[in-house]
Amino acid sequence: MPFINEILNYSSLSIVGLEKNTGKTECLKYVLKRMPVDSRRIAVTSIGIDGETVDQVTRTQKPEIVLQQGMFFATSEAHYKLRRLVSELVDVSDENTSLGRVVTAKALTTGKILLSGPPSATGLIRWMNQMQRIGIDLTIIDGALSRLSSASPAVSQSMILATGAAYSANMNTLVQKTAFIVQLINLPLADEKKRNLFGPLDQGSWWLDADGTLNPLSSATSLSKHIHFQGMERCSTIYVAGALVDGFIEKVRANKDLRQVEIVVKDFTRIFVSPQLFRLFLKAGGRVTVLQKSKLIAVTVNPVSPTGFVLDSDILCQKLSEAIELPVYDLLKN
């Protein structure tokens, strides 16, 4: 498979499913099985509890994945105790999840484990840095594109997106919706000066005037209805630390002076704007850039929906590939 080699060019990869049953876990299994463990040190984890994967009652509902001997993995204490392989513990973190602390271990035999992981973005970044320190070449994150998750998959250098009939059973809708997410993932990075300027700002909305002076926006949150853009004739850039929503874009569009404005957000997961409005904004000359972005390596599809509906895999792959100009794979079929 061509994209396996491309993955190895990056030091981190997240695998993101657009919906349950879009084949994210299949994709993860597929990638893990093909990783060259003899030449690369690989570590794998999952983004905490994302609301879809862990059954809080039985605590074991999550699918097991197979690790090759020599791979490192991070999971919760509760899941670690259920492992079905021999492994060597290398770290127990201070960070608590509802399933206990996050532990990191090395698989000494091939076998199955249940994956869970750091519950927060900072915890995930800390873990990734820690893995780098102990000489790991590639960290793989089982990511969830869920609003419940505070950890964004955009912290990884590269990304694979899993989509499928579960996301939409109508092929055209599925292609359009997926293409929009791909468009967001591929948004350009803000220039370095702006990344350094906005990076430390965790809250609020800000704007830059033509001289590069940073000013806070009138309202504290970008969600507010009362936000207004008076006295911003010389505004070149707006930075939104939180979520970018329809209402905000509409207010920006309503202001003549802001037609050509550049809106900067943390990463693509912060954008909650409808595709139509987003395109109108860009068409009128506006720009949206991000502080953090991942290289989208490939898109995988699962043409089978959990309700039993099946899309034609070949046509789906072809249509989607045309729309996003990226390779699209149906892993089960291949």
Place this chain on the structure above:
Amino acid sequence: MQLKNVIDSPCGLRFILQKLELQSGFARRCLLDMEMLTDADAIQESYGVLCHFARFLADTDHVRISTLLFKLQGVKDIRTTIKNLEQKATLDDIELFEVKHLAILAVDVKKLLRQHGLDQVVEVPDLDEVITILDPDGLKIASFYIYDSYCEQLKDLRIQMRQHPEQNDQLLLEANELELGVRADLSKQLHHFAPAIRQALLALAHIDISLAKAAQMHHMGLCFPVISTDGTSRYEGLFHPQVKDALESNGRSFQPVDISYGLKPTLITGANMGGKTVVLKTLTLCQYLFQFGFGIPAAMVTIDVKSHIFFCIGDEQSVEKGLSSFAAEMKNIDAVIKASRNERKLLALIDEPARTTNPTEGAALVAALLKVLADADMSLILTTHYDIEPGDARCLRVKGFVDGVMDYSLVEVHDGEVPHEALNIAQALDIDSQWINLAREIINKNERIL
């Protein structure tokens, strides 16, 4: 009295703790759980340790200090695991890992301390044998699993598992049984070391805390105190770190003050904005810092050890308890009076008692308070705006406005007469002139009538 009970005292203790750069969360918990020291020898001893670490920080190169700090960052709270060990439970892999991790840290830290002659200052028990038990192959790395060398049979099973992965499920079941036996055996061996492991954990936290306190002394310009033997506390160049910080960030500076007090009541009077409350806050803060073994924000100090510290700042309304500010204050002072009848070596600092009521009754309450507490074994410091008969009390007054500039230093005076500067200060604050002038007229009229 634990540190966590007084951390939110209005004297500003939390600020000091926030600025304390501890390496582990466990050390912070230990510090917050620390009992206030009320024994002069214990305080002396804690400053002795602190002194060694202060010298270590001053004399040692940056790399070595960072190495030690980095080790201390790895300390985790494994008291639950130790408790399990003490109760002869069989530890699981994660718990065994924790014990091994701590043992390796303790041995490393001990080695570093020995290089600087500090191993006698804080004693870290020897855990080499613990490492030997948990590191049968002598790999000296802080990772853990049930090693092959614990059990020949297990080793064979694992070889089979690698050769025949398809039979893993059956083989794992057998291996799990064997591992369980090894864990039970390891836990039994480790049981004897439980007290030493616990002591090592606490010693590592102690080192962390001492290093952080020593570093803070350097950063904030704090000093080592002398323990008073005559019941008198003497401060030279006293300052409040939080207020100083706030002033300095506004481009202003803090004027340090000198003050001393003994077992006779001390009455502080002075103009509004003369820093009376700040003096009380700072004295309270210093007393706590002293009895929890921190550096003291002053140039030179001698402090008397107290058994109880009361700080009544007055303006705390207790909404939850449904008390007005006056009632809350009365209750607080009542607690001081009650304690003064049963306890010894008290320190009470009371800011403008009875300030929220009318001057006639207020002044009477303050004068009576001085009398009621006159014979108690306590140091009492009061601030007030009321004109009262000081009796035996020593009177200090804030110098106040001198040539239009506030001089915050305290001078000893021999009467309790209070300065009448409120109107001048209000004027300096640019308060509505019609109001202030009218007040001045009213005062003049009253004085004429008298």
